[in-house]
Amino acid sequence: MAMDIIDYKIYGTETQFVEVELDPGEAAVGEAGAMMYMEDGIVMDTVFGDGSAQQKSFWGKLVGAGKRLVTGESLFTTVFQNNGSGKRKLAFAAPYPGTLIPIHLPDVGGTLICQKDSFLCAAKGVALGIEFQRKLGVGLFGGEGFVMQRLDGDGLAFIHAGGTLYQRDLAPGEVLKVDTGCIVALTRSVSYDIQYVGGLKSALFSGEGLFFAVLQGPGKIWLQSLPLSRMANRIVMAAPAMGGRSSEQGSLLGAGAAGGLLGGLLGDDE
Amino acid sequence: MTPNALALPGRLFGPGLAAAGVLVSARLDALQLSVALPDGQHLRAPLSQLGLRNAGFDGAQVEIGWVQGEQRHALLIEDAAAVARLLRDAPGGLLAAIAALQVQRRTRGVRRGLGLSAVALWLALPLLALLLLFLAARPLAGWIAGLIPTAQERQLGELVFKAQAVKLDLIQGTAANTALQRIGERLTPGSRYRYRWHIARDASVNAFAIPGGIVVVHSGLIAAAGDAGELAGVLAHEVEHVERRHSLKAMMQQAGLRLAIGAVFGDFGIVGDAAGRLSGLQFSRDSEREADRHAIDRLGAARIEPAGMLRLFAKLDASAAGAAPPVWLASHPTTPERIERLRQRIAERGFAAHQPLDIDWPAVQSSIGE
Numbered sequence: 001m002a003m004d005i006i007d008y009k010i011y012g013t014e015t016q017f018v019e020v021e022l023d024p025g026e027a028a029v030g031e032a033g034a035m036m037y038m039e040d041g042i043v044m045d046t047v048f049g050d051g052s053a054q055q056k057s058f059w060g061k062l063v064g065a066g067k068r069l070v071t072g073e074s075l076f077t078t079v080f081q082n083n084g085s086g087k088r089k090l091a092f093a094a095p096y097p098g099t100l101i102p103i104h105l106p107d108v109g110g111t112l113i114c115q116k117d118s119f120l121c122a123a124k125g126v127a128l129g130i131e132f133q134r135k136l137g138v139g140l141f142g143g144e145g146f147v148m149q150r151l152d153g154d155g156l157a158f159i160h161a162g163g164t165l166y167q168r169d170l171a172p173g174e175v176l177k178v179d180t181g182c183i184v185a186l187t188r189s190v191s192y193d194i195q196y197v198g199g200l201k202s203a204l205f206s207g208e209g210l211f212f213a214v215l216q217g218p219g220k221i222w223l224q225s226l227p228l229s230r231m232a233n234r235i236v237m238a239a240p241a242m243g244g245r246s247s248e249q250g251s252l253l254g255a256g257a258a259g260g261l262l263g264g265l266l267g268d269d270e
Numbered sequence: 271m272t273p274n275a276l277a278l279p280g281r282l283f284g285p286g287l288a289a290a291g292v293l294v295s296a297r298l299d300a301l302q303l304s305v306a307l308p309d310g311q312h313l314r315a316p317l318s319q320l321g322l323r324n325a326g327f328d329g330a331q332v333e334i335g336w337v338q339g340e341q342r343h344a345l346l347i348e349d350a351a352a353v354a355r356l357l358r359d360a361p362g363g364l365l366a367a368i369a370a371l372q373v374q375r376r377t378r379g380v381r382r383g384l385g386l387s388a389v390a391l392w393l394a395l396p397l398l399a400l401l402l403l404f405l406a407a408r409p410l411a412g413w414i415a416g417l418i419p420t421a422q423e424r425q426l427g428e429l430v431f432k433a434q435a436v437k438l439d440l441i442q443g444t445a446a447n448t449a450l451q452r453i454g455e456r457l458t459p460g461s462r463y464r465y466r467w468h469i470a471r472d473a474s475v476n477a478f479a480i481p482g483g484i485v486v487v488h489s490g491l492i493a494a495a496g497d498a499g500e501l502a503g504v505l506a507h508e509v510e511h512v513e514r515r516h517s518l519k520a521m522m523q524q525a526g527l528r529l530a531i532g533a534v535f536g537d538f539g540i541v542g543d544a545a546g547r548l549s550g551l552q553f554s555r556d557s558e559r560e561a562d563r564h565a566i567d568r569l570g571a572a573r574i575e576p577a578g579m580l581r582l583f584a585k586l587d588a589s590a591a592g593a594a595p596p597v598w599l600a601s602h603p604t605t606p607e608r609i610e611r612l613r614q615r616i617a618e619r620g621f622a623a624h625q626p627l628d629i630d631w632p633a634v635q636s637s638i639g640e
Contacts, residue, residue: 109281109290113327134328135378136385169289172335172344187290189281189346191325216325218283218333218344220290 006123006156008102016100017093018121018158022082027124028090029077034120036093041084046076079124092121092158096228099165103157103185108220112151114159114185123155137194141211142180159185163226170217177212181227190219275299276359278352280334282307284343296334296345300361303334305345313343317363324374332356332371396534403530408553411523415515420462420482423518427482438486439471445637446492449629453502454485456572456627457509465509469638475586479508481517489638494585495578498627498634503579506565506572514564516557524550554601562608566615573625576616583609 006028007021017036020028038044048061065076082088094100100120103112113131122128131150133139139146151157159165161184170176170190177195186192194211197203203210215221236242276298281291282305296305303320305313315336325333325346332353335344347353360368403410441447450467458465463483472488479485485508487501495501511517527549569576587605602608 107288107290131327134330134382136382136389171285172283172333172342186327188327188348189283189291189325189331190327191329192327193329218289218291218346 008156008158010100010102011091015094015097016160017091018100018102019089019091020121021087021089022080023087024082024085027079027081028121029079029124029126029128030092030121031119032076032078034092034095035078035080036091038080038090039084039088041082041086041088042090043081043083045079045081047079048076077128081124094120094160096162097231098160098162098224098226098228100158100160101165101167101222103151103159104155105151105157106154108187109189110152110154111188112157112159112185113148113188114151114222115161115183116147116149118159118161118184119149119151120158120160122151122153122157126151126153126155126157133192135193138192138213141194142183142192142213159222161222161224162228162231163224166223166225168221168223170215170219170221172218174217176215176221178215178221178223180209180211180213181229182223182225183213183215183221184224185222186215187219187221189217190221191216274359276355276361278345278347278356279349280305280352281346281348282313282343283346285341291346294345298356298361298364300363303336303345313338315343317361320364320367322364322367322371324371324378329375329378400530400534403527404549407523407527407549408519408556411519411526411553412515414522414526415519418518423515424463424482426518427480427484430480431484434480434486438468441469441471441489441638444469445630446489446634449498449634450487450501450505452629453498453505453627454509456574457502457506457568459572461509461513463512465512471638477504477508479511479517481512481515483512485509485512492638493635495582495631496585497578497631498629499575499578500582501578502569502572502574502627503565503576503582506568506574506579507561509568510561510564511557514557514560516561520550520553520557523553551601555603558602558608559611562612563615566612566619570619574627575624576612580609580612580616583612 006026009019009021011017011019022028022042032046035044048065080090105112105126119128129150129152131148133142133146133148165184168176180194183192191214193214193216195214196211197206197209278296278298280294280296282294282296283289283291292308294305294307296303298304300317302314302316307313315338319336319338321335323333323335325331326348330350330353332347333344334347335342337343347356357368357372446469447467450469454465454467461483465483465485468484468486469492470486470488473490473493474488475490475494477485477487477491485505487504491504492501495504565579566576569579583605587609603611
């Protein structure tokens with residue numbers, strides 16, 4: 001299956017977007033709503049399913065769309081095709097602060113398993129599928145549920161996750177314990193299991209949750225430093241409507257010495 | 271090369287190799303594992319050095335690992351068919367390791383089955399609890415009703431009667447009232463309830479009991495009854511409703527079930543209502559049967575001829591022929607069924623000498639002007 005080879009450039013540092021360059025006739029698939037701009041000559045088409053070339057039949061498309069529905073994504077994929085005569089550019093933007101990285105699928109063995117909403121865009125021909133977690137414990141407590149997204153093909157795919165994205169190669173037998181929310185992607189060769197943090201005190205007060213994800217090599221893994229849920233949690237906690245308190249505001253309004261002292265003593269850790 | 275070598279396509283990981291592994295073909299024979307690298311070289315490891323484990327994202331792959339000097343290599347068998355081949359045809363030297371893998375895979379299967387069952391059970395639990403509640407509703411309602419003191423029941427009855435009395439056209443101070451009082455007192459000696467007997471002007475052949483001992487008889491019933499014995503039969507039935515706290519139990523059951531159905535299904539008004547109502551009707555039919563059966567005993571104890579009750583039911587049956595709803599939608603059992611049960615009860619009980627009710631029945635009937 002011929003993949004479209006696309007050139008790209010990533011802009012920005014904390015909130016990034018990727019600009020891809022399409023040769024005439026080339027196409028890219030993107031997550032609905034991720035497109036930022038496109039040059040004249042690029043035609044947008046919304047297809048049922050994942051737009052990969054191998055799903056020709058109606059039923060194949062239906063199954064593909066159904067799978068996408070399971071992962072919580074839209075039934076349709078948007079395909080951007082360059083119908084112009086020269087090279088044309090279009091850009092996809094990340095939906096929240098984080099890092100955007102390109103993954104050349106052949107470099108990771110042709111298959112990448114990633115968390116449900118991390119896919120941003122890919123060369124046309126990359127199949128977007130789902131991977132069911134067969135281990136009950138991992139499905140229930142792994143932080144990702146039973147369904148992860150699977151990218152198959154030999155083209156380029158862009159994934160995005162919160163904070164800084166960290167890629168790590170695990171040697172055969174190497175074990176890494178990871179906060180369950182921080183896993184973004186892994187190759188199929190990595191063993192994924194969960195482990196109870198151990199000890200009632202740790203379970204209750206360490207703030208790490210009840211389970212670690214245990215990843216064992218060989219293979220590649222990608223971790224995010226700041227899951228969106230964690231950031232959202234902090235923002236909501238700090239919001240005045242939820243009883244949060246802004247110290248700057250407190251001093252401006254002159255909360256009084258006692259209040260200031262108490263605030264300093266008991267102040268937030270942020 | 272040994273003739274029965276096992277060909278295994280796989281992905282090789284190790285120092286100096288790409289982090290995502292290198293696709294290789296390997297051969298496993300009775301002595302060693304031999305991996306052909308893309309550059310034409312071969313890696314070899316004797317069987318005794320090989321370690322096996324279930325590996326990969328969902329544990330479906332098998333990793334064959336070995337250490338050579340400081341270098342650790344791993345061959346990952348990804349293809350499901352190749353994994354099956356390895357598990358089936360592995361050379362004798364690996365039998366113990368393969369058996370351990372199999373056990374782990376089987377355990378995982380069993381654990382998953384158990385886990386899924388547990389999850390399914392957890393989800394089905396509210397439904398099971400509801401079903402149990404449906405089955406146990408009657409005894410449960412009875413038990414709860416038993417906890418309510420008579421004084422409170424009387425207050426409740428008083429409230430209900432007050433609400434009803436607005437709609438009722440009560441007849442007072444007639445010979446019928448006196449007769450009703452007399453029959454009632456004869457039926458309820460030593461009761462914990464203080465009975466009050468009322469006549470309401472209503473042409474339908476009916477009577478009803480309110481918790482706490484208030485019995486209301488429609489004037490139509492007195493007109494339809496051929497003698498005082500027939501009225502006594504109906505009164506005995508209503509007294510049983512009071513003594514057995516049927517209304518109170520029905521209230522408890524209805525309220526409890528509706529609460530439970532609401533808790534399980536949320537505010538699915540129609541389903542919950544229908545289920546609650548059908549169960550209420552079933553309760554009502556059971557209560558009627560119970561009241562009928564014990565009414566016969568009560569008549570016997572009061573030495574009143576039970577045949578009067580039968581005669582009245584026969585009249586009811588004749589007048590209401592063909593209009594009855596299906597059994598499961600009715601609040602009362604069908605009249606023929608009730609007559610049959612009453613007959614059986616009378617037959618098995620047997621009756622001693624009766625003491626006739628000394629009441630001038632035509633005078634009673636004319637006193638209410640029907």
